[in-house]
Amino acid sequence: xxxxxxxxxxxxxxxxxxxxxxxxxxxxxxxxxxxxxxxxxxxxxxxxxxxxxxxxxxxxxxxxxxxxxxxxxxxxxxxxxxxxxxxxxxxxxxxxxxxxxxxxxxxxxxxxxxxxxxxxxxxxxxxxxxxxxxxxxxxxxxxxxxxxxxxxxxxxxxxxxxxxxxxxxxxxxxxxxxxxxxxxxxxxxxxxxxxxxxxxxxxxxxxxxxxxxxxxxxxxxxxxxxxxxxxxxxxxxxxxxxxxxxxxxxxxxxxxxxxxxxxxxxxxxxxxxxxxxxxxxxxxxxxxxxxxxxxxxxxxxxxxxxxxxxxxxxxxxxxxxxxxxxxxxxxxxxxxxxxxxxxxxxxxxxxxxxxxxxxxxxxxxxxxxxxxxxxxxxxxxxxxxxxxxxxxxxxxxxxxxxxxxxxxxxxxxxxxxxxxxxxxxxxxxxxxxxxxxxxxxxxxxxxxxxxxxxxxx
Amino acid sequence: xxxxxxxxxxxxxxxxxxxxxxxxxxxxxxxxxxxxxxxxxxxxxxxxxxxxxxxxxxxxxxxxxxxxxxxxxxxxxxxxxxxxxxxxxxxxxxxxxxxxxxxxxxxxxxxxxxxxxx
Numbered sequence: 001x002x003x004x005x006x007x008x009x010x011x012x013x014x015x016x017x018x019x020x021x022x023x024x025x026x027x028x029x030x031x032x033x034x035x036x037x038x039x040x041x042x043x044x045x046x047x048x049x050x051x052x053x054x055x056x057x058x059x060x061x062x063x064x065x066x067x068x069x070x071x072x073x074x075x076x077x078x079x080x081x082x083x084x085x086x087x088x089x090x091x092x093x094x095x096x097x098x099x100x101x102x103x104x105x106x107x108x109x110x111x112x113x114x115x116x117x118x119x120x121x122x123x124x125x126x127x128x129x130x131x132x133x134x135x136x137x138x139x140x141x142x143x144x145x146x147x148x149x150x151x152x153x154x155x156x157x158x159x160x161x162x163x164x165x166x167x168x169x170x171x172x173x174x175x176x177x178x179x180x181x182x183x184x185x186x187x188x189x190x191x192x193x194x195x196x197x198x199x200x201x202x203x204x205x206x207x208x209x210x211x212x213x214x215x216x217x218x219x220x221x222x223x224x225x226x227x228x229x230x231x232x233x234x235x236x237x238x239x240x241x242x243x244x245x246x247x248x249x250x251x252x253x254x255x256x257x258x259x260x261x262x263x264x265x266x267x268x269x270x271x272x273x274x275x276x277x278x279x280x281x282x283x284x285x286x287x288x289x290x291x292x293x294x295x296x297x298x299x300x301x302x303x304x305x306x307x308x309x310x311x312x313x314x315x316x317x318x319x320x321x322x323x324x325x326x327x328x329x330x331x332x333x334x335x336x337x338x339x340x341x342x343x344x345x346x347x348x349x350x351x352x353x354x355x356x357x358x359x360x361x362x363x364x365x366x367x368x369x370x371x372x373x374x375x376x377x378x379x380x381x382x383x384x385x386x387x388x389x390x391x392x393x394x395x396x397x398x399x400x401x402x403x404x405x406x407x408x409x410x411x412x413x414x415x416x417x418x419x420x421x422x423x424x425x426x427x428x429x430x431x432x433x434x435x436x437x438x439x440x441x442x443x444x445x446x447x448x449x450x451x452x453x454x455x456x457x
Numbered sequence: 458x459x460x461x462x463x464x465x466x467x468x469x470x471x472x473x474x475x476x477x478x479x480x481x482x483x484x485x486x487x488x489x490x491x492x493x494x495x496x497x498x499x500x501x502x503x504x505x506x507x508x509x510x511x512x513x514x515x516x517x518x519x520x521x522x523x524x525x526x527x528x529x530x531x532x533x534x535x536x537x538x539x540x541x542x543x544x545x546x547x548x549x550x551x552x553x554x555x556x557x558x559x560x561x562x563x564x565x566x567x568x569x570x571x572x573x574x575x
Binding site: 016020021023024025027028029030033034036037038040041044047048051052055056057058059060062063065066067069070071073074075077078079081083086087089090093094096097099100101103104106107108110111116210211214217218220221222224225226228229230231232233234235236237238239240241242243244246247250251336338343344345346348349352353361363 | 460463466467470471472473474475477478479481484485486487488489490491492493494495496497498499500501502503504505506507508509510511512516517519520521522523524525526527528529530531532533534535536537538539540541542543544
């Protein structure tokens with residue numbers, strides 16, 4: 001078999017890198033996003049074809065077999081996964097990518113002489129292992145294989161500190177000795193650090209951690225490119241590292257938290273633990289029929305879907321309710337908080353899946369001034385993102401977080417499971433306001449009852 | 458390739474990454490995360506190179522494991538992103554159970570704009 005000229009190899013890698021940049025750029029708009037993703041996939045295929053054409057390789061049948069196994073497992077899962085379970089699948093794919101980077105670095109250690117190359121190797125090894133183990137824990141939390149609440153135990157900060165110091169020590173030793181045994185120790189320490197990093201993170205903060213680990217894997221891929229002297233890996237990994245960092249900060253900002261606060265808040269016994277206290281102050285609770293009357297005779301209704309809707313998988317029922325109301329000539333919009341659902345933008349995906357028209361989904365900045373003209377704001381499974389304490393109570397854990405101004409609507413209806421406070425563990429004063437009505441129950445069941453009551457009007 | 462050239466490329470890639478992503482609307486944050494996630498599956502290229510050089514059976518086994526994991530990341534990532542984006546494109550489709558939402562939507566749009574003028 002003949003191989004292509006190294007110049008061609010470089011040019012084809014460059015083309016692949018451009019494809020990746022165009023893919024991310026395409027995601028700027030819903031119109032070009034899908035094409036952008038296909039361009040990215042084309043770039044990846046091009047790069048894989050190039051590597052087979054440009055280096056002399058043994059074990060080609062084995063490699064092709066392994067690729068068939070990898071795609072044979074991943075493609076059907078990716079095609080069949082429910083959209084509500086998509087965040088954990090992204091976490092899983094992210095983890096295996098980090099694991100692959102760590103394994104590549106481990107195997108390259110035997111070929112490395114240069115100390116700087118070994119620095120890149122230990123970095124890839126450590127960050128890849130953290131990403132793999134952290135993603136595995138994230139997956140378990142989102143899939144509810146383990147508790148979604150923060151897991152903290154006495155001595156956790158000390159243990160984390162000890163693991164990190166040992167990891168740095170092992171990394172330095174590997175750089176100078178090139179010892180495979182020490183590299184394996186470093187791998188284990190990296191896995192432990194990943195587990196300890198994610199365990200104390202709970203509930204709604206988990207998606208931010210996925211994004212952070214995504215950036216970590218990008219960095220590990222970039223440094224593995226330095227190890228292999230492969231420019232494409234450097235560029236692609238760096239792109240992901242940079243975009244992941246921006247995205248992580250954007251998500252954290254939308255929740256009014258800092259990334260450091262999310263990761264280390266539980267270490268300090270901060271506010272991430274949430275509260276299970278149930279208040280006994282009087283509220284106005286109501287029946288599905290009453291809510292149906294409120295909605296059915298309104299002119300303008302704004303639905304605020306939240307985490308609870310995603311968990312109850314009630315998005316199809318919410319979409320049906322919107323259609324039923326529109327059939328009565330009522331103007332219905334969905335107000336989407338940037339962090340509604342389990343990931344930023346997740347709610348848009350869920351509602352799109354339920355065939356809610358694109359124009360009905362309004363972003364926070366667009367809809368906030370419109371609550372004043374709304375007769376009813378229907379809050380389904382959301383709490384903290386509509387809590388006025390974010391504006392009024394300095395010192396509240398969510399103070400400063402941008403919220404949806406549902407309090408401006410003439411009537412506010414909360415569909416809630418119980419009076420338990422939201423993730424931030426603070427009371428929502430809006431529940432006790434005179435214009436507020438509460439309907440208790442599972443979001444999907446409540447929506448179904450309201451829907452049939454609206455149809456019966 | 459020498460260190461300075463690689464460093465130059467890395468620094469430029471950081472800025473391209475920041476620039477390209479800072480404009481993405483929050484509506485598309487989830488597909489973006491998923492798309493970026495697929496892109497780092499390109500570690501497959503590294504895994505293939507390492508597997509192609511392996512002579513020891515154990516090294517080959519570990520390298521092939523890396524190939525399997527990286528392929529899962531790459532293929533699965535692009536497929537799941539495509540599925541998400543397919544839904545974004547299909548938004549104006551007629552919903553099966555409820556007749557003609559497009560017409561209803563247009564009607565309610567019209568009443569909505571009247572209300573806006575009030």
